Amino acid sequence: MKTSKNILLEVKNVSLTYSSLGFFSRFKHHALTDVSFSVYKGETFGIMGRNGCGKSTLLQILADVIAPTTGYIETSQKITRALLSVGLGFNLHLSGRDNALISAMLQGATKKQAKQVLESIKEFSELGDFFEQPVKTYSSGMRSRLGFATALKTEVDLLLLDETLSVGDASFNKKAEQAMIDKFDSEQTVIFVSHNGEQVKRLCDRAIWIEKGKVIREGDVEDVADVYQVFMKKLKDKKAEERRFG
Amino acid sequence: MKLSQYIALIDTQARLNLKANAAQTYLSYLWWLLEPLIYVAMFYLVIEVLLLRGQPGFFFFLIMGQIPFLWFAKSLTGGACCLAGKRGLMAQTKIPISIFPFTNIFESLYKQLVVFVVLFLFMLVLGGSIIDWSWLWLIPLIAVNLFFIIALTLPFTWIVAMIPDVQHTIPIVTLFFMFSSGIFFDVNDIESQFYKDILITYQPLAFIIDGYRKIVIHNQVPDIKHLIILGGVFLSIIAFWMWVFHKTQYIITSKVIHS
Numbered sequence: 001m002k003t004s005k006n007i008l009l010e011v012k013n014v015s016l017t018y019s020s021l022g023f024f025s026r027f028k029h030h031a032l033t034d035v036s037f038s039v040y041k042g043e044t045f046g047i048m049g050r051n052g053c054g055k056s057t058l059l060q061i062l063a064d065v066i067a068p069t070t071g072y073i074e075t076s077q078k079i080t081r082a083l084l085s086v087g088l089g090f091n092l093h094l095s096g097r098d099n100a101l102i103s104a105m106l107q108g109a110t111k112k113q114a115k116q117v118l119e120s121i122k123e124f125s126e127l128g129d130f131f132e133q134p135v136k137t138y139s140s141g142m143r144s145r146l147g148f149a150t151a152l153k154t155e156v157d158l159l160l161l162d163e164t165l166s167v168g169d170a171s172f173n174k175k176a177e178q179a180m181i182d183k184f185d186s187e188q189t190v191i192f193v194s195h196n197g198e199q200v201k202r203l204c205d206r207a208i209w210i211e212k213g214k215v216i217r218e219g220d221v222e223d224v225a226d227v228y229q230v231f232m233k234k235l236k237d238k239k240a241e242e243r244r245f246g
Numbered sequence: 247m248k249l250s251q252y253i254a255l256i257d258t259q260a261r262l263n264l265k266a267n268a269a270q271t272y273l274s275y276l277w278w279l280l281e282p283l284i285y286v287a288m289f290y291l292v293i294e295v296l297l298l299r300g301q302p303g304f305f306f307f308l309i310m311g312q313i314p315f316l317w318f319a320k321s322l323t324g325g326a327c328c329l330a331g332k333r334g335l336m337a338q339t340k341i342p343i344s345i346f347p348f349t350n351i352f353e354s355l356y357k358q359l360v361v362f363v364v365l366f367l368f369m370l371v372l373g374g375s376i377i378d379w380s381w382l383w384l385i386p387l388i389a390v391n392l393f394f395i396i397a398l399t400l401p402f403t404w405i406v407a408m409i410p411d412v413q414h415t416i417p418i419v420t421l422f423f424m425f426s427s428g429i430f431f432d433v434n435d436i437e438s439q440f441y442k443d444i445l446i447t448y449q450p451l452a453f454i455i456d457g458y459r460k461i462v463i464h465n466q467v468p469d470i471k472h473l474i475i476l477g478g479v480f481l482s483i484i485a486f487w488m489w490v491f492h493k494t495q496y497i498i499t500s501k502v503i504h505s
Binding site for chain 1 (some may be wrong): 269
């Protein structure tokens with residue numbers, strides 16, 4: 001039973017506006033508007049929405065990388081968090097091993113702890129000898145495997161996943177999804193972000209749907225995903241119709 | 247983040263970056279020595295050979311100024327503009343932003359320590375230098391030199407992140423220091439006592455470079471009181487800018503990610 005006692009974090013009326021640089025031209029963008037929801041300890045929470053709806057910006061705020069313009073995030077305790085998104089943050093000239101070491105340290109591990117998880121990262125990522133090669137020689141799938149394995153093997157209170165499963169090869173995706181389900185079944189709190197409603201439905205307990213920076217629906221994942229998928233289907237049909245007639 | 251973890255991250259990243267950079271070239275770590283040597287050879291050729299301006303021992307005088315200056319210039323240039331290249335990482339993980347310029351500075355420091363060892367051996371073997379107890383003052387002098395680099399790089403990193411246009415002024419700043427630090431001339435030869443005092447007192451790099459020459463070429467001790475004052479001032483500036491970085495973490499991250 002989820003009660004207010006085991007809320008891990010509460011997002012309260014979060015908005016984010018940013019403007020572009022330049023004396024001669026100014027562009028203001030409202031990335032998020034008045035977003036509120038709660039995430040419980042140990043649950044898998046989904047955030048769904050189409051590309052450009054503000055999902056990644058929300059993840060950055062949840063990861064405490066950037067601060068909202070208005071509103072705030074309340075946590076019951078000081079929590080460690082890791083945001084896993086594909087291919088970002090790697091030094092392309094360093095080997096997979098060195099990148100994994102730095103990533104684990106950046107996520108809060110000491111050098112000793114980071115070194116201890118390197119072998120399990122190597123094993124899980126299935127990179128073999130490539131683990132010792134520079135990341136610039138990796139395919140995008142290999143990069144995401146390294147990123148996924150590093151985030152998964154480093155212990156954090158809150159794991160933030162950004163559409164990770166859709167980039168590896170099919171067999172790794174299956175393994176990654178299973179590893180995530182295992183993680184989700186444990187005490188790990190996960191926020192999973194995807195444009196794929198079906199995937200969110202499969203992995204999460206509760207979810208929100210974001211459109212143009214606003215929360216359109218919040219609650220049970222089945223209910224939210226159904227409404228979102230109907231919206232996406234209408235959008236797809238409308239585009240197909242536009243293409244046909246115009 | 248704990249201080250020990252902060253330092254471990256800077257140290258690990260700096261070492262790994264050096265390893266990665268060395269792996270990208272055929273001559274690998276040899277470039278650490280070749281690069282300053284090529285600079286010095288170029289200046290020697292222009293000043294000593296083509297312009298015939300050199301005095302006896304001018305070459306050794308020149309390298310004792312040029313090599314510390316190159317350390318300063320490369321650290322400032324690399325550190326001040328380092329955040330733009332870290333956009334991906336900054337968008338993903340919350341880490342103290344000052345880690346990035348510090349990593350650049352320590353990368354340069356590790357290289358420079360090797361270059362210094364070779365330079366001092368070179369001065370002992372070929373430059374006619376004699377080692378004595380005054381050489382111990384090289385340790386605090388190098389430390390103050392490092393503090394000066396950090397004290398100048400941190401504000402530039404912050405300002406470049408907030409106003410990217412400022413990066414265009416960095417070559418001008420390094421050029422100013424190149425011509426005003428007594429690399430090609432001896433600050434002690436300036437006729438006007440007033441200007442000489444001004445330069446030694448208020449242009450830290452001129453004092454530091456003069457200090458290297460005093461110790462290695464003349465076996466003299468630099469002005470210790472001035473060295474301590476400089477060290478104190480630089481550490482205060484560093485502490486202030488660390489505080490600024492801490493207080494503006496979200497603002498800088500947002501600026502860098504969305505720029």
